[in-house]
Amino acid sequence: MTSPTSAADAFLGQDPVPFYVDGQWTTGKHGNTIEVLRPSTGKLLATISSGDADDIDNAVRAARQAFPSWAARSTRDRVVLLHRWADAIEKHQDTLATIESRDIGKPLAEALEFDVLFSAEGIRYFADVADHVDPRELVAVRGIEAEQRFLPRGVCGFIIPWNAPGSLMVWGTAPALAGGNTVVVKAPELAPMSCLFLCKLAEEVGIPAGVINVVPGFGETAGAALAGHPDIDYISFTGSPRTGMQVAIAAAGNFVPSKMELGGKGAAIVMPDVDVAATAEKLSLAVVRNAGQTCCTATRWLVQESIYDEFVDAAINKLTSVHMGADDDPNTVLGALISNGQRKRVEHYLQRGQDTGATALLDGGPTAVQGLEGGFFVSPVLLTGDTTNVCAQEEIFGPVAYVMPFKNDDDAIAIANDSRYGLANSVWSQDLPHARAVAAQLHAGNSWINAHNVFAYGLPYGGIGMSGWGGGVNSVKTYLDYLRPLTIARPL
Numbered sequence: 001m002t003s004p005t006s007a008a009d010a011f012l013g014q015d016p017v018p019f020y021v022d023g024q025w026t027t028g029k030h031g032n033t034i035e036v037l038r039p040s041t042g043k044l045l046a047t048i049s050s051g052d053a054d055d056i057d058n059a060v061r062a063a064r065q066a067f068p069s070w071a072a073r074s075t076r077d078r079v080v081l082l083h084r085w086a087d088a089i090e091k092h093q094d095t096l097a098t099i100e101s102r103d104i105g106k107p108l109a110e111a112l113e114f115d116v117l118f119s120a121e122g123i124r125y126f127a128d129v130a131d132h133v134d135p136r137e138l139v140a141v142r143g144i145e146a147e148q149r150f151l152p153r154g155v156c157g158f159i160i161p162w163n164a165p166g167s168l169m170v171w172g173t174a175p176a177l178a179g180g181n182t183v184v185v186k187a188p189e190l191a192p193m194s195c196l197f198l199c200k201l202a203e204e205v206g207i208p209a210g211v212i213n214v215v216p217g218f219g220e221t222a223g224a225a226l227a228g229h230p231d232i233d234y235i236s237f238t239g240s241p242r243t244g245m246q247v248a249i250a251a252a253g254n255f256v257p258s259k260m261e262l263g264g265k266g267a268a269i270v271m272p273d274v275d276v277a278a279t280a281e282k283l284s285l286a287v288v289r290n291a292g293q294t295c296c297t298a299t300r301w302l303v304q305e306s307i308y309d310e311f312v313d314a315a316i317n318k319l320t321s322v323h324m325g326a327d328d329d330p331n332t333v334l335g336a337l338i339s340n341g342q343r344k345r346v347e348h349y350l351q352r353g354q355d356t357g358a359t360a361l362l363d364g365g366p367t368a369v370q371g372l373e374g375g376f377f378v379s380p381v382l383l384t385g386d387t388t389n390v391c392a393q394e395e396i397f398g399p400v401a402y403v404m405p406f407k408n409d410d411d412a413i414a415i416a417n418d419s420r421y422g423l424a425n426s427v428w429s430q431d432l433p434h435a436r437a438v439a440a441q442l443h444a445g446n447s448w449i450n451a452h453n454v455f456a457y458g459l460p461y462g463g464i465g466m467s468g469w470g471g472g473v474n475s476v477k478t479y480l481d482y483l484r485p486l487t488i489a490r491p492l
């Protein structure tokens, strides 16, 4: 039996790794390639075939052709195939986790738990939702016999970022597929490998040709071609607000509805009655999770002034003790950033923030790890300053927290809401009614209590403002977003 590492090596070692359109593995119309680097080492991980507008066009055509028969299958039939896809992910969990952790730089154990096993659970969740939601509802109106049916939309496009590509592909495609849609995924150029491996598993369990198509490629070519394609029926974009705006505008040009899951600048409000050391530890671990490249994580820490100094000391203690290292080092808590470009972006923000008044309480930044000199590492940074500073306002996407003291609830709520983002915040207190009252006043899609980064299937997750629109992910509502209503009525 092949070990997970050698299975991952074999998959990554294809030269080039092809992509999947209409049930065929292809090197694309123009034979272009992209060199994908391993963040922990900065060395070549794989050479992949890269698609462009022609390949996206082929993928959309294949998805269109496959749509009628996939939609006509019974829900139970599709649900069985989705459970088999989840079975295959679980069977090959170590291989997929190895691929994802090498591709993103995140610790292997984190990739296994979140990107692989939690993704398999997500497929099962949406399979069960589809199995239980009645696609037909009688409508009670006087003098008319009426019903509303919920039908698959057709071809759904997905544009995925690099920070959690495997799980984001599943969060998007599982509800769409369960509802009878076919899909075209534009995988991220920096980390496309898990999307391709997921596709291989879907093929192996018998999901028919054309139902799932995955094309990795650059945003300006393949991404733009998918966003502006006239023959898609829906597009789901996960990524930065700047690109999201371009995608939404391109889709609107064809009246294609869009779902936007964008960035964040989450606040954590820490009340004076907490266990200070434990809360500082949890928030420190939240900000180094995935090397700080998590859209919803807590990057602004608002701490009541009576415990501020104690909290800052405890946080610095924790942040300086996290083990920074390679994706496959079992002790690693903080892995490398995705690319040198991302590392430079973080460095640039740190410079701008400090040039305009922020102070570094913990002065980390780009650094080298012994034996991994080519890796894209950044050690944790803790900044402070006023709420208007660029580092308190913009998404940095690195292991950087910005801490500020507050006096009372009104003060904390005002600082937390002083953001154009609206993804996720948290409130930390032993007084739960008080925590709930504050949580309810935060302007975002998610308010968590005594935890940050809370994900569960059935728990709606989405953003407002610059963090997105379109209903979010991971709930029954998400499944319904991939269906179009049809009202049938007859006057009596």
Ligand code: NAD
Pocket (backbone or CB within 6 Å): 159, 160, 161, 162, 163, 164, 186, 187, 188, 189, 217, 218, 219, 220, 222, 223, 224, 225, 227, 238, 239, 240, 241, 242, 243, 244, 246, 247, 261, 262, 263, 264, 294, 295, 296, 395, 397, 423, 463, 467, 468
């Ligand atoms: P990005 O916007 O640069 O790229 C996202 C995707 O869009 C990539 O696949 C890219 O190739 C593609 N793209 C780029 N230009 C395009 C164009 N002109 N037309 C169409 N597609 C194009 O984002 P990123 O740097 O890959 O990811 C990080 C961002 O994603 C952060 O802002 C993060 O907060 C956000 N994010 C949000 C969520 C969420 O659930 N809200 C989850 C993960 C990441």
